[in-house]
Amino acid sequence: MRRRLINSTLAVVLVVIAVFGVSLVIVETRTISNSAQESVDSEALRLVSVIEAKVLERERVDGGALAEQIGPERFARIDIPGSPPVEIGPRPDGSVIRGIATGEQGETVVVEESRSTVTREVGRTLMIIGAVALLAVVAAVLLAVRQANKLASPLTDLAETAERLGSGDPRPRHKRYGVPELDRVADVLDSSAERIARMLTAERRLAADASHQLRTPLTALSMRLEEISVTDDPDTVKEEATIALTQVERLTDVVQRLLTNARDPRTGSAVAFDLDEVVKQQIEEWRPAYRSAGRAIVCSGKQPLRAVGTPGAVAQVLAALIENSLMHGGGTVALRSRVTGNQAVVEVTDEGPGVPADLGARIFERTISGRNSTGIGLAVARDLAEADGGRLELLQQQPAVFALFLSREAKPRKKAEPEHTVR
Known part of the structure; x- marks a missing residue:
C-alpha cells in the first residue's frame, strides 16, 4: 500500500x-x-x-x-x-x-x-x-512518503490489533492516529476488545463457579450411589434413590442458576418458600460429612419461617457457608433462624478460630481464602444471595458468624367479613 x-x-x-x-x-x-x-x-x-x-x-x-x-x-x-x-x-x-x-x-x-x-x-x-x-x-516524493507512512502505519497497527484479538489477547490499545476514519476503526476494535474481554471473563468465571458449586453435590450424590450399590435392603435402596433424585434436581437447579447468573446476575426467579425446609434439608445432607469429621451440625431459632427467594439458590448459599465451616471452622456448627424487621435471617456459626483480621473486609472477594482453597465459594454465595434481592454478610469474625438476609413473605390481608343485615 x-x-x-x-x-x-x-x-x-x-x-x-x-x-x-x-x-x-x-x-x-x-x-x-x-x-x-x-x-x-x-x-x-x-x-x-x-x-x-x-x-x-x-x-x-x-x-x-x-x-x-x-x-x-x-x-x-x-x-x-x-x-x-x-x-x-x-x-x-x-x-x-x-x-x-x-x-x-x-x-x-x-x-x-x-x-x-x-x-x-x-x-x-x-x-x-x-x-x-x-x-x-x-517535494512530492517526500510528501507522498510522509502521507503513505501516516496511512499505512495505522493500518498495520490495526491489523496487528485484529490479529491479537483473533489470537485471544483482548487488551484494547487505546491508540489513535489523527485520521477520523482510522480512529473510528480503532474505536470499534477497542470496543470489540472490551466486549471479548468481558465474555472471556464471564466464561472463566462460569467455569470456576460451576466446578466449585458442583463438586460438593456430586460428592454427595456419589456417596448415595455407593450406599445403594452396597445394600440389599429394598427400603434402603428406595430411600437412598429418592434422596439421590432430590440431589440431582438440586444439581440441575445449580447449573441453571449459574447459567442465569452468567447471562445476567440481576435476573432472579424469587418465590415465597418455606425457609425451615431448606435449612433442615441442608442439615440432613451435611450431617454425614460432619459425623465423619467428628463434629455436629444443629439448627435452632424461629419456626415456621417463610421467605422470598429461589429455594435452590438459598440452598447453595447455605451449603457454601456450611462447607466453609467444615473446612475452616471447628466444633459444632449452628444454623439459627430469626426475624429482623421485614427480613428473615439465617445465621451460620461455629466454634472455630474465626476469620483472620486481615481477611475480614475481603472475605467475599474472589480468590481470597485463609487456607489453600479456591476462594470462590463465598463470592458465588454472595452473588446468588444478591440475585434474589438478599445479602450475605459477615456479622462477627471471631468466632465466625455469617448471616443470610432474605425478604419475608408479605402476610396476606384478612378478608373483610360480610355484613349481616337484620330484617
Missing part, C-alpha cells in the same frame, strides 16, 4: 509538471524570441535616428563612433544614399535575428544578432524550469 500511494502521488505530480511545464516552455521560448526581436528593432530605430541627425547636420558618419550605440554581440550595416555602406561589429554566422529601420533621408539601418543568444537564453530558462520541476518532484 505504501508503494502504491507513493507511485500514485508521483504520477499525479509528473502529469501536472508535464502539462504545465511544456506550456511554460513554449510560452517562455516565444517570449524570449519576441523580446530579442523587439530589442533588435528598437536598436535599429535608435541607430537610424542618430544617423539621420548627423546627415541633417552634414556630419560625417563614423562607424567607430557608432560602435558604442549597439550591443557587443550585434552587427549593424548603415546605407546612406551617396555614401559607401558602413558596417559595425562582426557579421554573425548562421541564423540571425534582423531588425531594419529607414530614415526620412533614405538612410537604411540593418541590425543583426545571432539566434544563438536566444537559444542560450532559452536554455537557461529551461534549466530553471527543470530545477523547479525537480524540486517539485522531490
